[in-house]
Structures are given as structure tokens and as C-alpha cells.
Amino acid sequence: MSAIPVVKFGGTSMQGQFRFGPNEERLLEELHRMDKVNEIYRTLAQRRNDARARRLSEVARDFILPMTESGNVPVVIVSAFDWATDKLDHLAAAITSDPSPREYARLLMSGELRANSALAMSLEEKGCPARSMTGREAGIVTGGGPVGAYIERVESQHVAELVEKGIVPVVAGFQGYYHEPESGRDEVSILGRGGSNLTAVALAHALGQEECTMFSDVDGVYDKDPRRHEDARRFGEISADDVFAMDPFPQVIQREALQFACDRGINVWIVSAFEPGKDGTLIICR
Template sequence: MSLIVQKYGGTSVGSVERINAVAARVAAWREQGHQVVVVVSAMSGETNRLIELAKAIQPRPAPRELDVLLATGEQVTIALLSMALEQIDCPARSYTGAQMNILTNSAHNKARIRDIDGARVQADLAAGRVVVVAGFQGVDETGNITTLGRGGSDTSAVAIAAALKADECQIYTDVDGVYTTDPRIEPRARKLSRITFEEMLEMASLGSKVLQIRAVEFAGKYRVPLRVLSSFEEGEGTLITFEEDVVEEPKIAGIAFARDEAKLTVLGVPDQPGVASRILGPIAEANIEVDMIVQNIAADEATTDFTFTVHRNDFPRAFEVLQEIARELNARQVLGDERIAKISLVGVGMRSHAGIASKMFAALAKEKINIRMISTSEIKVSVVVDERYLELGVRALHEAFGLDASA
């Protein structure tokens, strides 16, 4: 007998029929002798409906009250799923984030989990009950309802699995696993049966939106075995594992990418200590998240060029902030490009194998794709290209590194 934590996202519980299907699946696991804790999201569309309602009243909703409002979404789902389980004679009991005592800090709308009282539900599990927990939400020390931000249900599931010392945390989603790249772009993309935590982190943060990056970090930190699988099809999915477990994985796990990026460059910045922080400080203060950062050597020796990427939505504001900074720094000019995309090659094998980067650049060059920016880490190489080359670039790299399903 093992203890399994399963998480079902909004699409998987998006209708009465789908909730019934989830109940059937959960009950089957229980009948196989497992203890099951189910973590659920709000029914798809519900969170957006609530946000629209809030915005109709307050254009920038008070964060504390927004959490009170949004938390109802998952509360509806836990009640309905518990009913669906009881209807098929599978005893179940629901828990809100507050009832499960999912303690978070007080950062409303983006709270972080601090502690979970696992003991609370052990009696239910021992009595053979399925425990159904509201994902995405918690409670702070003074009893205020908090939410973890979009996609937080994955994090809830992993944190609960860690607190209960579960044997596996299964994330059910609308894809059947992690692929070498997005199959919508490269139909020959191959499903990985295993991937390391580090690779998964890079894949997730780079736009393969299968799992929330915070959930993967959490799983890595607490060593929770994590599996991604489909709530609509049968299959083993993809197991996210620790590097030492990996015996014979390919050097490259996959190719991640991000659309909707924008690039900003300050030309002719005085090349002095502290310049980078003087540029990025005001950007961070404006709550704009920065992705890649590259500092180039400029033509003359007294100045340098400073480039970074942001989400395309943040581009206009970032450009405005940067104009101001450029004036203060006596920089020459601010350039912006809203039509870029990022392609990344990810794999732990990269560490020990030289030549991966050059092979990547060659494959892109063969397709006449101009590289606008490069950034590397231990297990990934990212390039920025014109947005229109995104699909071509992904497919070229997929083939060059032998990731095709037929390979």
C-alpha cells in the first residue's frame, strides 16, 4: 500500500462529467489499495469569471479580498468531487486550504507555503477515506485566506505530498507527459519517460507549461517523486526524477521555447561598476520581471551596451522606465524589439559534453536563422531569434539533436 497525492487541474474538473471521470479514476486507485489525497483546481473558466466580477467593482481589486473571492473556486470543486466520490460509494472528505492548515506567508495573490499540518488528514486516510484538498489556497498566521497565484495548485499538491511523505505526487493534466518539445510545433516530438528535476526546471521556466516551476522546485527540495500524466488517457506519463537515478538518458532532454518575449537594449552606457543595478533596479521596482540579461562590449572602451528581455506585455512600461534611466546615465540610445522569441536546448548531458553549443548554432545557421542574443547555463543554451523563425528553429534543433520520435 502506498500513499499517492494526485492533482487535477481546471480542465480535468471543468464539468460535471469530467468531475465524475476524475472520481472514477480516484476510486480505482483506492480500490487497488492505495491511500489517495486529491488536490484540485477551480473548474476551468471559474477563476477568470471571478476576476472579471472583481474588476467590475474595483479595477485593481484589494489583494486580501481577491484571495477571499478566488478561494471559492477550488472550494466548489472539492465539494463537488467529494460528492461524486460518495455517489460511487468511495468515502471522501473535503478540506479547504484553511481546514488543511496550509500555512503561508501573507503575500496575498502570490503567497508561499510555509508549513502544512499533515497530521490533520491522517485519520481520514487511516479510515479509508479519500481526502480532497483545495489547491492554490492557504491561510496565513492570523487566519487570512491566501492564494498562491496562477498554477499554484501544482505547488499545493507537491507541498502536501512532502508533508505527508507521499510515495508519489501525480500531476494530471491535459497532456500525457513531458515532450522533447511542443508537439504542436514539431509533430515528431517524443514523450520522455523520465526527466531530471534540473532539466524539468529549465523546461518549465522556458515555456513548456506542463508544470509550475515552483512546484518542481518544491519537489526537488523535498525530494518528492513527481509524475506528469494525462487525465484523459491511460499511460505512465513522465517521471521527474533525481539525476543519480538516471542511467541512460540522452544528453539533450528537449527544446523549450518562449514566445511573447521582448528585448530592450541601452546603447552606450558608461562602463562603470553598479551600472547594471542602476538599470535593473527601477525595472524591478516597476514590478517587471526580467528574463535574459546580456551585457555586450561596446565599440568604444568607455561605454557598454546592456540588453535584457521581458514579457511582451511589460514592454511598453519597461521602455518608458528605460528612457528615464538612459537620460540619467547619459546613455546614447534605447532600442526595443517586441517581435522576438527564445529557443533553448536543455539537458544535463550538456555539462560534460563540449561542442553542444556550436552544434546548435550551426544547425540554426544552416536554416539562415540569425541569432540575436545568447545566454547559457550549466544545463541549457538559450538563443533569441526573430519571432518568425521560432517554429523553424525548434524543428531544426529537434532534428539536429536526434530527438525525433523516429530516431
């Protein structure tokens, strides 16, 4: 199969930052004096969405469009916006201490669905055909029930057909589907935390690719946390065995995803989602 870039954007990479200037601060102070709590929350939500829209536009413009313009239609996998999964998990816990696994999975998977449809809209706004896809639509078949599932196989025909037509598939990570024998119906499932990494590696393998790229808020694998240590050193290339031996395990990739990549010989790039073209780290899994 011809080269198809398979790329994944994490939640922090999709989030965007919003800061209040003097005008916004005065507005919030006035609303606070008027005891309009709902208006304060609404204003905060609007500013957050404005920041997300700007960030999604940057992701589309700086990373995805250059691929399509060079003739390489990518398959894009996205996580939920930063903290979205935690907030949904907290919502479930606030409702019940023992949620139905089926409903819990459906609640948590909604974070990725919001993010991937928003990115698809941003791409289309720039004239790039795109299609948001659930894990089921992308052919992610899982085992192990609705929560903490594992990937059994990927039926990637629909994804490949979209690429062939010049349409960018924007796949919701962290989710798939399985057949429930008792009901005779297909049901949705969620993978473990960080499961969007696993979705990306599995799709790369199913599409016959030798590598996939994880766009992260950290521009590679370091010998220590670069956010805490100024002398941290980034690896240009590192073996998967050496990554597994690191303590603590680097947060830029899920352990299960890296093991999946090793088992199937898929090399993994870790690169910056904020500095286009900057060198990253190649994890050798072949």
C-alpha cells in the same frame, strides 16, 4: 509512513466537454427568436454543468476508485474548473481597479472550493467516502499575506487521519491561511497561478511520500508543445534540471512547485487525465 498516493487534477482535466446536437441547436435558435437571452444563458450553463458532472464521474471512476479498491486511499488536490480563476479575476477587475487583497483572495479561492466539493459529491455518489477540504482545513500554512503567498509549512494531521479512516480527502489547491498579527485572526491566502501544483507537492512531502502525480490534459513532458508540433517527443523520464533548462518552460507543472519538489526530494509524475494507465513522464527530483 505507508504509501499514500498524492494526486492532483488540473482545471482542464476537471472541466469536461459539452457539444450541442441538433435538438440543442434548435432549442437555442427558438430561444433566440423569442429574444429570451436569459434562457439562452441558463441553457448554456445547464449543459456546461451536465458536462462537468459527467467528467467528474469519469475522474472518480477511472482514476480515484481504482486506487481505493486496491487498498490505497489517495489524497486528491484539485484546481478550479477551466477558466474559472480567469473569470473571477475579470469579475474583480470589473468591480474595482484596486481590490482589497483580502477580498480578492477570498473571491479567487472560491473556484477551487466549487470544484473540490463537486468531486467529493461524485465520489460519495459512487459509494466512496470523501471529504472536501479548504486549504486551511488541510493545514496549508502560508506567509507573504493574502495574495501571492508562499507555503511555510503543512500541518497534515487531519488529512492523514481521514486517509487512515478510509476517507478520500479532496483538497482545494491554490490556497492556505496565515495569522494576521494586527487583527489576531487567521485569514485565507492564495498562492501564485498554478499553485495547486505547489499544494500537491507540499502535501506529498508533509505526508512523508517520495512522489506525487499530476493528472493533466497533456500526457507528460515533451521536447516541444505536442499540441503544435506533430513530431514532439515525450520523455519517459527526465531530470528536473533538464526541465528547468527547457525554453519555454513546460506548462504541465508550475516552476515554483518543481523547485519545491527538488528542494525536498519529491519526484513528480506527469500523466494523462484522459487515458487511464497510459505511460507518462517521471521528473526526477531526488
